Amino acid sequence: MPGNVIKLRFTLNEKQVLLQCHPGTRLLDILRHDFGLKGTREGCSQGECGACLVLMNGLSVNSCLIPAFALTDSEILTIEGILSLKSFTDIRKSFADIQTYRCGFCSSGMQVALAELLLTNREPNAEEIRRALSGNLCACGSYNGVVEAVLQSSSRKRRYGRRRSERS
Amino acid sequence: MQTFIHDISPKRALRGIVYRSPFRKGKITGLRVPALPKGYACVQARDIPGKSNLSCAGYSLPILGKSEVHYLGEPLILFCGPDPEVLAEICASVELKLKEESPVEYKDLSGPYREGQIINVAHGDVDLAFSLADQIVEGEYRIARQEHFYPDTQGTVADWDGKNLSLYAATQDPFGLRSAICRCLDLAPRKVRVVAVPMGNSMEGKLLSSFLVAAQASLLAYTAAKPVVLIYNREEDLLFSPKSPEFLIRQQTALDREGGAMAVRVQIFMDGGCYPPKDCEALRQSVHSAWGAYRVPNMEVTGRTLVTDFPPIGSFRASGRAQAIFAAELHSSRLEEIAHLDPYTWKKENLVGTGRKEGPNRGLRPMALAVLEEVTRISDFTRKYSAYSAVKKRRKTIDQSAYLLRGIGMSLASQDAEGIWECLHSIEETRNTCTLKLVLERGKRVRIFTSFVDCGMGIHALFIHRVALLLDLDPSKISVQPVDTQEVPDTGQTTLARAVAVGLPLLEQCCQSLQKKRKIATAPIEVRRSVSLDELRAPRRGKDKSRDGGAESAWAATVVEVELDPVSFQSICRSVWLVVEAGTIAHQKTTLQILEGETLRALGSSQLQEYRGTISDDRKRCSNTDLIPGAEQVPEIQVLLLETQEGPMKGYEQLPHLGVPPAYAAAVSQATGLYVDQVPITAEVIQQCLEM
């Protein structure tokens, strides 16, 4: 590859990684091509559709808008990393329930946006969920289904929590 | 997680790139390709071994421009090689000399017209009716080009091993694609294998359009003798891939003294882009739907396709019909005003099907009436319509913030099965049979073999649930075989309507046969059922010439309620009610969710910014977020299915695209007191209407 390369060290899905690449390489390309993490998808390439969302230091960012040089020492969590965490099992289940009528292209981006929300708010209401998803475009128009699925998962969790506390 | 075309990248694969014309129109006088580094290859029009045009469904589209350029971004040269950066540099150093010519715009409706593309439909004596008319009402309605905004851009991965070609393609028609590639590379069908990968909701944007990128990738792989990945980037896809055509429709109605319609004259102008298809399905659909579902004794419709220097037009959900219904429904709202009737009453009184034999769609009255009545009831239409009309009368101007600018609009539309047969016919002259296969495996597992691809429309889910119900199995035991032309039979191109109208009956026949065979044989059991085009058309032939669409059409009545901000004129859709009659519903939850999603997309194309991809200054102005609604723009959507158990299941995915735009425009017109005769309706459009 022409041009210069930099050495990068950052945390990817809770593992320290080292990489050499051009400083202007997009994080999206690093994830998909260098690490084979294809769950992060390329939609609009302009930071507008949310298909390429990842968590960077706990905050959702568009990986198509992050150059390699801004990655040093950061913590990146992709959809693959998020889904492997126990705390996000509910999100995975919610999306599995609604998968039949949607193409699923935007699913990973939506799940990252929801993961960011659920990190700080375990029981969001519909308005908060919609606001969290305001940067994710869905070509199938499945927003209501997603909101409902997340709300149901929250109430499932609440019921489960109540049962546990009643038992104890 | 689903694997989309973007996720497939075989080892050793080269990357492809398309050099496109930076000019809009002209004759090529020189095209210099730079010296290519080792490992890089290029393809020009002269290198195509077979036919250099993609021909299918009446279209004839050059794979690469040769001596002339007809639209901005027309593909001229293909390159492939290992490094995308080097490919970008190669593309940047191509020298194109062109004698520029001034492009033909759509604004000039005097032509040129596509030869053989003037369709006339007439009944009665229109001239006489107009000469006797008490009043003539005229309107002109414009429906802009629409962008599919499929989430995954067009792309194909092609691999040529010296003897056979394998393609991984995001396409709605894998067998059609195979035929097109065979012609392009002059290969026998057995040498080409197409694997259709799952794709994002394509809005029918991956029918013919997907053939072009596949042909380009195939040519590169064939030349380089290596696998090639060719994926369009978002900008080139937005700007240069085929769109739905723009329509301008002129409606003239001759009214008698009581305000009854004596005659209708409709002129339809369709922007056919630079390579308009012969015998265009969209134009035919628009001509046949020109006066919606209403009664008129004398009618004359003329449809014309204009040849312009815009990118080629392509399929779009409900293309042609949606534009015609928009014009007819909005024009009828003017007639309602003249007749001093509310939309519900006017529609009810003017519906066809009172026993007279004029025009199409006789015998539909009970279903049309049922959806109309139901939507009126659930939306509280009559009360709201009168209340908003009263406010409109009290208000002097629309920018008085003391009054709420609210309006409610209604529309009635049908999704005709007719288009499915015609489409089937026009796609491929030699493909006149649709086949579906079912295999019962050991462990009571069933596998469905079909070429219908899942493209965000729940088709596979629908099939799985149907088989589960008919064979009394758990859905988890049923799967759909990945779509590979070497594995599955040709069931035709994928649309939900075709899957329902053609696929489901075949599936049901397969299940019946399997049930019988189960009793006498052990697994694995294979059953296969086919239907020919002639058989599909047979029930229609027995009837008289005027088409009785009643039984085959799905019906929807739509009500949209909007509120406009008196300062910015931005409209907020408060609610949408959609009542649908679509025969037997195979899977209610999926159907409801699909209708809700399609309603949202239809609302997006009614409300959001117009797509003007070919005008250079729009390159930065028209972004993705302007084309489809986001999570915060979702209004309250209520979908009600009127299920008729005895009828077959009908296609329904087009219904929101047919019903929402006119209902939305009617609601905005009521809210503002202005005639808003176009979609999309942005704040600027309302300002323009106010100034007129």
Add this chain to the structure above:
Amino acid sequence: MEEGGVKEVRVFRPKSLGGTLRLYTRNPDSLLYAGGTEILRRVQRGPGLVFAFPQKVIYLGNVQELNRISRSQRHLDIGSALDLSRILKLGRNVLPPVLFEPLSGIATPAVRNLATLGGNICVRSCRGDSLPALSVIDAQVELRTAGSTRWTTVESFLNQRGRPQLRPGEILTRIRVPLEEWDFALFRKVGGRQRLGRSTLSFAGVARFPKGSIEVLHFCLGGLKTPVLRVPGLESRLKNASIPVSTKLIDSLLADLDAALGNEVEDSPEGRYRKATALRLFRWFMEKVNSRSLEML
């Protein structure tokens, strides 16, 4: 930014403001990079291709002084490289509502996690967002070089065409947001992301009317040819006007504003819409001031 192939790109990653300023003095042709959301849209070249950065980039993400907020009784000092989400975390009670509104409406949550207030001020395409609000509350920007510091208002920081007026080696370091109380404050953005129109226009207005008359009223329009349009003549005509402001006076002010907007829009459907909407926004603002004044009585 010229589109080009892959170049040698040198990235500096200073940690202190002093170091940054010295580095910038020595390398004045460097690109200052903080959130990058707007820059990257311009330098992006497509899937699999690297961003077309200039040869030198100074990354401001690690400069502590540019990434913090300090608060006193009278004002907030916001570091220019601080992302919008962290600023918004201050909440409506701390951040003036007239500024909270535009910042919370910028782009998407993920973009707000990257985009900075400094970038929003310096980038031409973001004019409709924070600038009118910063202008009406008399916010100031701190501009520093290795050897000097100066403060100026946002209007004078930008020239007629919206370009930042920076001296050689100068960096926008802080934004000082006054925490004054207003009897009425209002922000409204028209167009932009998912706002159902292609024209972007914004309006910010604040007013104080303690004793039956207007003590001070500021309003500002964003998104026109002049990036931050204030009309001091109109504001001074309203000073000491009794409230509710009479319809006659509002009509007369609208006529003056109409004249002031003469060269601010192009003669196109979008331009005409912008102008008409700007006038409607002003009338609506005055109506709101009047109703608020009646509530206070």
